[in-house]
Amino acid sequence: MDFWQAVQARQSVRAFDQERDVPSEMVTKLLEAAIRAPSAGNCQPWQFFVVRNEDTKRDLARAALDQWFLSEAPVVIVVCADPERSARRYGDRGRHLYSLQDTAAATENLLLAVAASSLGACWVGAFDEEAAARALDLDPRLRPVAIVPIGYPAKHPRGQTERLPLGSVVKLIA
Numbered sequence: 001m002d003f004w005q006a007v008q009a010r011q012s013v014r015a016f017d018q019e020r021d022v023p024s025e026m027v028t029k030l031l032e033a034a035i036r037a038p039s040a041g042n043c044q045p046w047q048f049f050v051v052r053n054e055d056t057k058r059d060l061a062r063a064a065l066d067q068w069f070l071s072e073a074p075v076v077i078v079v080c081a082d083p084e085r086s087a088r089r090y091g092d093r094g095r096h097l098y099s100l101q102d103t104a105a106a107t108e109n110l111l112l113a114v115a116a117s118s119l120g121a122c123w124v125g126a127f128d129e130e131a132a133a134r135a136l137d138l139d140p141r142l143r144p145v146a147i148v149p150i151g152y153p154a155k156h157p158r159g160q161t162e163r164l165p166l167g168s169v170v171k172l173i174a
């Protein structure tokens with residue numbers, strides 16, 4: 001699958017094939033794609049937690065306001081930001097903006113790699129940060145940014161979600 005196909009194939013998947021695992025070599029490749037994301041000053045203020053433990057997955061689903069589908073994925077990756085890493089170089093802008101932009105870029109790379117591997121995933125952002133941090137016993141310096149359940153899709157894809165027309169979100173300044 002080339003880049004353009006992966007972009008078109010990516011869609012949020014919220015039901016996973018319970019019979020198929022995601023091998024750890026595949027997870028490594030996904031993470032290698034994630035860390036190719038750009039980051040301000042190449043600070044790379046991210047940390048990834050690969051969760052396969054069933055209790056921890058359930059704790060994360062509960063932290064994510066009872067989004068239980070995420071505990072049904074064979075693997076869940078939690079993308080965390082390390083704001084002070086960016087702040088050391090860029091102060092408040094690094095702490096409050098770059099560290100989150102960088103981890104978001106890494107998350108999107110991860111999702112595109114998932115799509116290119118014929119896997120499915122969903123960016124889960126609605127969660128109680130403190131509960132998610134507790135589930136992972138996170139170092140207080142880390143901030144969980146995205147919870148990404150990954151597995152083989154259970155159902156046939158439902159088709160692409162709608163987008164606003166390009167003309168309504170693009171302004172040409174010539």
Ligand SMILES: Cc1cc2nc3c(=O)[nH]c(=O)nc-3n(C[C@H](O)[C@H](O)[C@H](O)COP(=O)(O)O)c2cc1C
Pocket residue numbers: 010011012013014067122123124125126127161
């Ligand atoms: C920052 C962010 C937070 C999101 N949080 C959730 C979430 O908590 N639960 C969920 O099911 N989907 C979540 N999504 C997925 C969006 O609902 C989805 O990307 C959007 O509806 C477009 O659909 P598509 O991904 O299939 O193109 C989130 C996406 C983003 C980027």
